[in-house]
Amino acid sequence: MSQIGATVLGYPRIGPRRELKRAVEAYWADQISADELTTTAAELRASTWQELARRGLDSVPGNTFSYYDHVLDTATLFGAVPERFQDTGLSELDRYFAMARGRPDLAPLELTKWFDTNYHYLVPELAPDTRFTLAGRKPVDEFEEAMRLGVRTRPVLLGPLTFLLLAKPAPGSPDGFTPLKLADSLAECYIELLEQLHEAGADWVQLDEPAFAADRSAAELCALRDVYARVTAATNRPKLLVAGYFGDPGPALPILAESGAEAVSIDLVSAPELAFELSEMPGLRTKTVVAGVVDGRNVWRTDVDQALSRCAAMAGSVGELAVSTSCSLLHVPYDVDAETGLDQDVRARLAFARQKVDEVVELNRALQSGASANHKHQTTSARRASEPIDEQKRRRAPYSEREHAQRARLGLPSLATTTIGSFPQTPDVRRARADLRAGRLSESEYRRRMRAEIGRVIRLQERLGLDVLVHGEPERNDMVQYFAEHLDGFATTEHGWVQSYGSRCVRPPILHGDVSRQAPITVEWSSYAQSLTGKPVKGMLTGPVTILAWSFVRVDQPLAQTADQVALALRDEVADLEQAGIWIVQMDEPALRELLPLRAKDRKEYLSWAVGAFRLATAAAAPGTQIHTHLCYSEFGDVIDAIDGLDADVTTIEAARSHMQVIDDLRAAEFGRGVGPGVYDIHSSRVPSEDEIAKRLIAALHVVPPERLWVNPDCGLKTRAYAEVEPALRNLVRAAARARGGQLA
Numbered sequence: 001m002s003q004i005g006a007t008v009l010g011y012p013r014i015g016p017r018r019e020l021k022r023a024v025e026a027y028w029a030d031q032i033s034a035d036e037l038t039t040t041a042a043e044l045r046a047s048t049w050q051e052l053a054r055r056g057l058d059s060v061p062g063n064t065f066s067y068y069d070h071v072l073d074t075a076t077l078f079g080a081v082p083e084r085f086q087d088t089g090l091s092e093l094d095r096y097f098a099m100a101r102g103r104p105d106l107a108p109l110e111l112t113k114w115f116d117t118n119y120h121y122l123v124p125e126l127a128p129d130t131r132f133t134l135a136g137r138k139p140v141d142e143f144e145e146a147m148r149l150g151v152r153t154r155p156v157l158l159g160p161l162t163f164l165l166l167a168k169p170a171p172g173s174p175d176g177f178t179p180l181k182l183a184d185s186l187a188e189c190y191i192e193l194l195e196q197l198h199e200a201g202a203d204w205v206q207l208d209e210p211a212f213a214a215d216r217s218a219a220e221l222c223a224l225r226d227v228y229a230r231v232t233a234a235t236n237r238p239k240l241l242v243a244g245y246f247g248d249p250g251p252a253l254p255i256l257a258e259s260g261a262e263a264v265s266i267d268l269v270s271a272p273e274l275a276f277e278l279s280e281m282p283g284l285r286t287k288t289v290v291a292g293v294v295d296g297r298n299v300w301r302t303d304v305d306q307a308l309s310r311c312a313a314m315a316g317s318v319g320e321l322a323v324s325t326s327c328s329l330l331h332v333p334y335d336v337d338a339e340t341g342l343d344q345d346v347r348a349r350l351a352f353a354r355q356k357v358d359e360v361v362e363l364n365r366a367l368q369s370g371a372s373a374n375h376k377h378q379t380t381s382a383r384r385a386s387e388p389i390d391e392q393k394r395r396r397a398p399y400s401e402r403e404h405a406q407r408a409r410l411g412l413p414s415l416a417t418t419t420i421g422s423f424p425q426t427p428d429v430r431r432a433r434a435d436l437r438a439g440r441l442s443e444s445e446y447r448r449r450m451r452a453e454i455g456r457v458i459r460l461q462e463r464l465g466l467d468v469l470v471h472g473e474p475e476r477n478d479m480v481q482y483f484a485e486h487l488d489g490f491a492t493t494e495h496g497w498v499q500s501y502g503s504r505c506v507r508p509p510i511l512h513g514d515v516s517r518q519a520p521i522t523v524e525w526s527s528y529a530q531s532l533t534g535k536p537v538k539g540m541l542t543g544p545v546t547i548l549a550w551s552f553v554r555v556d557q558p559l560a561q562t563a564d565q566v567a568l569a570l571r572d573e574v575a576d577l578e579q580a581g582i583w584i585v586q587m588d589e590p591a592l593r594e595l596l597p598l599r600a601k602d603r604k605e606y607l608s609w610a611v612g613a614f615r616l617a618t619a620a621a622a623p624g625t626q627i628h629t630h631l632c633y634s635e636f637g638d639v640i641d642a643i644d645g646l647d648a649d650v651t652t653i654e655a656a657r658s659h660m661q662v663i664d665d666l667r668a669a670e671f672g673r674g675v676g677p678g679v680y681d682i683h684s685s686r687v688p689s690e691d692e693i694a695k696r697l698i699a700a701l702h703v704v705p706p707e708r709l710w711v712n713p714d715c716g717l718k719t720r721a722y723a724e725v726e727p728a729l730r731n732l733v734r735a736a737a738r739a740r741g742g743q744l745a
């Protein structure tokens with residue numbers, strides 16, 4: 001049987017030119033048939049396997065393809081389809097997409113972020129009566145498909161424990177039910193699947209268990225031991241590689257070391273100290289340890305000497321040593337070579353997925369030959385920013401004084417209505433930007449079109465009767481990339497797409513050096529919008545933590561220091577907006593929760609610098625300038641104190657999807673400033689009724705006094721269409737008016 005040798009834990013699947021995104025979206029729009037979609041998918045899989053084999057991997061991961069999300073794939077594979085999606089009369093493929101995206105009459109599964117990355121998965125819903133069955137053949141079919149092309153893959157499956165730990169109890173489940181209670185029945189299905197893969201000729205299967213990089217209870221660790229005892233005891237099965245990543249698996253590692261699995265992989269990028277601790281785990285002496293020395297989540301070339309010395313440290317403690325990436329390469333773009341516009345110095349320091357495959361192969365070769373490679377790649381610049389000054393993180397007046405000054409200046413009503421910033425990015429707007437990039441449109445014509453769009457957005461908001469207007473962000477391709485394109489110290493890519501969720505992708509900027517701002521970035525657009533209306537226009541900025549969270553960051557200085565550099569640049573932007581007569585500035589921090597360390601012991605330090613960076617960016621604002629912040633995409637209950645610590649005058653926060661759960665969190669924290677719990681779920685095309693919004697306002701008014709309650713959607717409207725946005729906002733404004741008039745009871 002083959003050894004693992006050089007491998008990667010997973011690979012991007014959207015296609016080097018986003019072929020899958022385009023095909024899936026065309027299928028949804030009825031522009032191509034299911035057959036055409038499956039053909040594109042098969043072509044993408046084939047080219048991935050062939051390329052990975054050609055580049056010299058000894059073990060090629062399989063089953064890394066997904067039409068939407070690998071957690072959803074796992075749920076459907078094991079028959080965990082919530083009742084509302086059964087008997088719909090839909091084809092298997094359409095039912096799968098309905099679970100992901102919903103239908104007018106069917107709520108989708110909840111979407112949430114994958115550990116501390118910018119990828120989002122669909123949350124399986126499990127109930128006490130969920131009966132797992134092996135309902136599909138995807139991993140087996142794809143294994144056989146690859147075999148026909150001459151590649152024996154190593155099918156990658158989401159591990160049973162991580163699957164259960166990522167799931168949530170289905171609505172209506174009794175108190176005390178946890179998905180983990182279904183472990184026995186799920187283990188049986190894994191055994192059946194492993195038998196099928198064995199029969200098909202798979203010699204290795206990878207089971208991903210990243211959930212153990214977070215704090216886990218004794219019961220969860222026990223379940224890990226029991227399930228793996230059961231699964232590994234199966235007789236007709238391939239060898240098992242259990243992959244832990246995104247951090248130190250802590251007490252899970254000795255359990256896996258003593259289990260019957262033939263291999264474990266460890267993430268030596270996030271937990272390099274593990275390389276020196278394996279000697280304490282005798283169970284590993286008979287196992288293959290897959291050393292995750294090539295960073296699967298960042299884009300810097302690997303320091304070969306450092307990687308080899310980590311491998312060398314493990315040599316005496318393990319059976320076989322294999323070389324790999326720290327995690328799946330899902331989180332990095334395909335190919336540096338496609339980026340012809342990048343600065344040469346920056347480019348020379350980068351490795352995307354393809355280059356990382358080459359690095360793994362090269363490292364494994366060096367390891368086998370016992371040679372120490374003499375390549376040295378300095379990952380990032382070593383320049384240092386000046387120390388942040390604590391006084392710069394405090395506003396000039398306490399909230400009570402600021403509230404007074406802002407009330408006098410802005411004269412807003414109770415339950416003031418606003419939106420979160422972006423309005424629909426219409427095909428015309430996106431096309432104009434594509435034309436600008438391609439040189440088909442001049443810079444001045446592009447600006448003229450964006451101003452025309454801003455004019456339309458302002459007129460619409462005036463017609464609807466909103467109180468605080470926005471310019472609509474038409475000029476932004478993305479809320480982080482746009483700022484990166486205007487700041488020194490960042491590089492941006494042309495083709496560096498990474499899947500964020502489903503067919504949606506982002507191009508994370510590359511933060512490679514010291515960050516600074518040469519000139520105002522947003523002032524021109526916000527002041528143009530303000531010139532068109534007598535109502536206040538909110539300036540719109542992305543906060544330092546979110547800019548870091550959604551970029552590839554330098555690793556040669558602490559993140560806290562980089563955050564303060566970004567914050568100082570934004571601080572200048574806030575000052576310029578004030579200077580231009582913008583009295584309300586929103587600094588979005590949707591990713592504040594996203595960077596929260598997986599282990600509780602590391603959180604205090606993170607929250608301290610993250611909150612500090614936000615304050616550094618905003619605190620210089622005059623007391624009469626109203627600072628808003630906006631948070632979304634997460635549940636914020638466990639960071640509510642940090643949100644309070646941001647000291648923003650108004651916090652708008654996603655709430656509609658979580659049934660206004662945030663209201664209870666705010667009550668518990670005695671949150672004493674302006675708050676806008678989102679009353680309209682912008683993730684769905686459904687138009688919320690006036691009554692429904694009014695009910696949400698009633699719930700909020702139990703906790704927040706009317707003069708501090710803001711009425712707004714959950715998040716920006718960029719992914720929606722005007723046909724939905726206009727009636728939804730009309731209902732929102734009407735519901736607020738009813739509430740102001742006390743007509744809610």
Ligand SMILES: CN1c2c(nc(N)[nH]c2=O)NC[C@@H]1CNc1ccc(C(=O)N[C@@H](CCC(=O)N[C@@H](CCC(=O)N[C@@H](CCC(=O)O)C(=O)O)C(=O)O)C(=O)O)cc1
Pocket residue numbers: 118425427430431433434476477478479480481500501503504505506507508550590633719
């Ligand atoms: C809020 N979220 C974000 C995250 N990370 C970010 N960096 N940004 C975010 O907004 N993480 C958490 C969440 C994730 N959510 C989303 C939501 C929506 C998207 C999304 O819609 N992505 C778009 C791409 C956006 C973009 O960069 N647009 C560019 C390029 C557009 C493009 O593809 N152009 C075409 C030509 C178009 C034409 O001719 O009509 C082309 O180049 O081929 C732009 O507007 O200029 C997506 O389509 O996937 C992502 C994450």
Ligand SMILES: N[C@@H](CCS)C(=O)O
Pocket residue numbers: 420421422423479540588590630632715716717718
């Ligand atoms: N201002 C941004 C925030 C998104 S989280 C928007 O409205 O799209």
Ligand SMILES: [Zn+2]
Pocket residue numbers: 420590630631632633714715716
């Ligand atoms: Zn948002």
